[in-house]
Amino acid sequence: MYRTDMYEGMLAETVTVTGHNGDAIGAYFARPLGEGPFPGVVLIHHLPGWDEFYRETTRRFAHHGYAAISPNLYHREGHGTPEDVAAMVRADGGVPDEQVVGDVVASARVLRGLPTSNGKVGLIGTCSGGRHTVLVASRSTEFDAAVDCWGGRVVMPEDELTEKLPVAPIDYTADLAAPLLGLFGADDQSPSPEQVAQHEEALREHGKEYEFHMYEGAGHGFFYWNRPAYRIDQAMDGWDKVWDFFGRHLSS
Amino acid sequence: MCTMIAEIARIEGSGKGARGWIPIDRANVTYDHPFQLAVEHSLNIDFVNAAEGPDSRIAVELHPSSARALVRAIEEALARGVAQTGEV
Numbered sequence: 001m002y003r004t005d006m007y008e009g010m011l012a013e014t015v016t017v018t019g020h021n022g023d024a025i026g027a028y029f030a031r032p033l034g035e036g037p038f039p040g041v042v043l044i045h046h047l048p049g050w051d052e053f054y055r056e057t058t059r060r061f062a063h064h065g066y067a068a069i070s071p072n073l074y075h076r077e078g079h080g081t082p083e084d085v086a087a088m089v090r091a092d093g094g095v096p097d098e099q100v101v102g103d104v105v106a107s108a109r110v111l112r113g114l115p116t117s118n119g120k121v122g123l124i125g126t127c128s129g130g131r132h133t134v135l136v137a138s139r140s141t142e143f144d145a146a147v148d149c150w151g152g153r154v155v156m157p158e159d160e161l162t163e164k165l166p167v168a169p170i171d172y173t174a175d176l177a178a179p180l181l182g183l184f185g186a187d188d189q190s191p192s193p194e195q196v197a198q199h200e201e202a203l204r205e206h207g208k209e210y211e212f213h214m215y216e217g218a219g220h221g222f223f224y225w226n227r228p229a230y231r232i233d234q235a236m237d238g239w240d241k242v243w244d245f246f247g248r249h250l251s252s
Numbered sequence: 253m254c255t256m257i258a259e260i261a262r263i264e265g266s267g268k269g270a271r272g273w274i275p276i277d278r279a280n281v282t283y284d285h286p287f288q289l290a291v292e293h294s295l296n297i298d299f300v301n302a303a304e305g306p307d308s309r310i311a312v313e314l315h316p317s318s319a320r321a322l323v324r325a326i327e328e329a330l331a332r333g334v335a336q337t338g339e340v
Contacts, residue, residue: 080306083287087298088306091258091280152254190254228290
């Protein structure tokens with residue numbers, strides 16, 4: 001909790017991370033100044049791209065005392081405005097799941113290798129990044145806590161599987177290796193409340209540690225202050241739950 | 253964007269965007285979250301030159317009903333043009 005008599009400073013900049021397959025990718029990195037120790041958080045951007053919302057949110061985590069990094073999952077697709085790059089990815093059916101896992105795990109290792117690290121790293125993502133959060137937390141043991149914000153297509157019918165997205169993340173539930181917080185809107189279509197319930201049932205069946213919150217009066221993307229989907233009460237409560245969850249699982 | 257619904261049309265034409273006129277060779281048609289339009293999902297058309305990089309894009313985001321109106325208008329104009337000129 002920030003107090004008015006506390007020193008605060010941060011460093012925020014773009015850096016290069018050696019991602020999946022040894023590829024150099026860009027990442028936005030924000031960390032509090034000071035000796036620490038600080039927990040780390042990897043932010044997985046949404047399909048609208050590696051955009052201002054994610055830069056801002058990365059800095060927000062630094063303000064709250066986390067070393068935070070958001071890798072550019074679309075780095076290999078070329079460079080332009082985040083929208084133009086994301087539009088290209090949208091038309092090409094997204095980026096491969098395996099590549100996302102590699103890029104996110106590499107980013108976590110950067111955080112854990114910092115001299116100021118407390119050894120704990122969490123991850124959070126929204127929209128497609130929420131789906132990626134569930135995926136990565138199931139395919140890797142690098143993380144101590146995971147937050148899925150309205151990740152669509154965690155549950156996928158057979159006919160939605162592609163070469164890039166070959167397995168529905170729900171099918172990896174047995175391997176989920178981190179406590180999971182899920183934030184969802186009751187009016188969302190992707191994921192629908194029925195799909196969230198299906199995911200919850202799988203988590204329960206496999207004895208996983210999780211907590212899901214379904215917000216009435218909210219749809220998809222209710223944290224996005226620049227979109228009509230923004231819902232102030234639900235977003236404020238959701239952020240409180242994120243800070244509480246990471247506070248419990250990522251403290252020294 | 254969570255639907256991942258995308259259809260690609262190989263086309264031949266020109267489009268005018270921030271960089272002036274560019275040759276375009278693809279229309280990427282998606283039904284997914286828009287960047288700007290104030291709805292959760294929209295019919296999006298990106299006219300692009302695939303070889304020229306991400307910023308070679310002329311974009312529109314349409315309400316689904318507007319997209320259907322556009323389809324009808326294109327079909328009607330094409331039918332009248334073909335009837336009048338004999339071109340295919």
